[in-house]
Amino acid sequence: MSYYQPAARTQNYKYAIRNIAVEAQKVEAAGRKVTYLNIGDPILYGFQPPQVMIDATAKAMRDGLNGYAPSVGILAARQAIADEANVRGIRTSVDDVIITSGASEAADLIFTALLEAGDEVLVPSPGYPLYSAITAKLGAVEIKYRQNPKDDWQPDADELRSLITPRTKLLVIINPNNPTGALYSKETLESLLQVAREHHLIVIADEVYHKLIYDGVHVPMATLAGNDLPVFTMESLSKNYLAPGWRVGWMTMTNAHLIADLKAAIRKLADARLCSPLAPQHAVAPALQMNAGYLAPTMQRLRDQRDITFEKINSIQGMNCTKPQGAFYVMAQVDLQQGELGTDEEFVLALLREKAVLFVHGSGFGTVATDGFFRIVFLPDVETLRDVYGRVADFTASYREARLVTVK
Ligand SMILES: Cc1ncc(COP(=O)(O)O)c(C=O)c1O
Structure with missing residues (x-):
């Protein structure tokens, strides 16, 4: 040995x-x-981020913006994120946005700030393996809730409810889903949220693909949260804006007043890892303000x-x-x-x-x-x-x- x-x-x-x-x-x-x-990287197959984003990033570097960013991210980007979220009906504020190195780091910060060893996290099965990996790293326990292949990979709220124990802390919802490509209806989302509400769970809404929709309408989870359910919405430049290598993502908190201590703990963790890359943060506002076309x-x-x-x-x-x-x-x-x-x-x-x-x-x-x-x-x-x-x-x-x- x-x-x-x-x-x-x-x-x-x-x-x-x-x-x-x-x-x-x-x-x-x-x-x-x-x-x-095997890998969801659009750049490998001829896609590129919009020119306006590349110009903004390059300009930031040329203008000498090559230092550290604030650990929660630059204000202009956080403001643009909060504004765009509000337009889509997600209640959040600039103070409740944290910019991270991709949605991946957002998940890592939230899980690390919240979970004790032995705590349980509800993750979709099949689901994106990052959540299982972070859960395992922290000595927490992943509990899989099924998405049914015979029902277009939709989850079932009753099954979810049956999996809850006193140790359940988090509910992860990936919509649209990786790996299934399923889009959940408003009714499905509401039924899942109801379970979270009954058991005081915190909801992670992974919506990194929310603009890539072929059929139907994407309903942001946080728009259904009311005033009594904390929701972290996770997004990034990686998929919706075709810039996965820039490592810029973010979390937005809805009903942050319910999780003030957790928010402070996340910010503490964010401080020690310094910041996510500065130059591409300058592309966030132009990206979010682009014409949808x-x-x-x-x-x-x-x-x-x-x-x-x-x-x-x-x-x-x-x-x-x-x-x-x-x-x-x-x-x-x-x-x-x-x-x-x-x-x-x-x-x-x-x-x-x-x-x-x-x-x-x-x-x-x-x-x-x-x-x-x-x-x-x-x-x-x-x-x-x-x-x-x-x-x-x-x-x-x-x-x-x-x-x-x-x-x-
Ligand atoms: C569902 C899901 N969430 C999060 C991520 C990670 O995204 P980011 O590049 O923003 O870290 C991916 C990447 O494939 C993903 O598929």
Whole structure:
């Protein structure tokens, strides 16, 4: 045994989306080019942030704004965030906005400020693995509430209610959802909020994809909070504004008067980590004040890519998916005969090694490994996607056939 052991808290700190890329690098080392459909980074597929944002960031740097920012973020950005939130019906104020290094850091600050070891956090399953990772790091306990694939991946408030214990502190809601692309209706959100209200939970509304909607209307969770429920809304420049590498995100608090001590604790933590990058904070106000049309070409492209994904996946024998209403993910399912044909991860890795296409297995997001779910990122252009789904169809037929014969 080495003298230099990592802390036990890192043992369950997993992030399948990047962990699985190690396997793809091995395939590349053997001289094959992998098509990566594992990570939700629009820049890898030809998208770029709007020019006005790039200009504002570059100007800030050229103007010498290269120092630290205030730990809660610059006032102009926080004011713009509060104003834009108010326009959408989210009650918050400039004092209740904290700018962070992506929504990821916002989650880390809130969880760290709130949770004791053994406290419980309700997270959607499947769901974005960041929440499970932070929960594990803190020695808290994640309790998964299900989103039902047979009901377009909607959650059920009664099931949520049945999972609550005296240790439950937080309810995480991701809308639109990663990895399923589901958009929750106002009624669904209200039913979930009612559970939070009954049990004095704090709500984390992860809305980092709220502008990327194909069908239906996004209802901001905080607009339904009334006066008696604390809600943290989390957003960022990463997805809605196509600038994931800038690491600028934020939390806005609604009903902050109910959580004054927690807010002070979060600010204390924010002080010690200094600040999120200054120059791109100067792009926040111009970004939030852009005409909504800035996203139209992006949405047109994404819609076409979603539609081809839905059509092609459902045309493959033994495979299916629901149609996502938001974000840029599809949770597809391959029939592995309740595990007789292996696990989701085995399927994904075999596909990678055989056809050089990388997806992420559903169990990396919390689904049962033998259920055969895997997540597709449909950011590549239609031509690339057609080619990918052709390879997936060939592979799936031979994979299932070979294994079905072995099983018999
Ligand atoms: C649901 C969800 N929340 C948060 C994040 C992290 O976003 P950020 O880049 O703002 O840290 C992601 C990134 O993929 C995400 O999918």
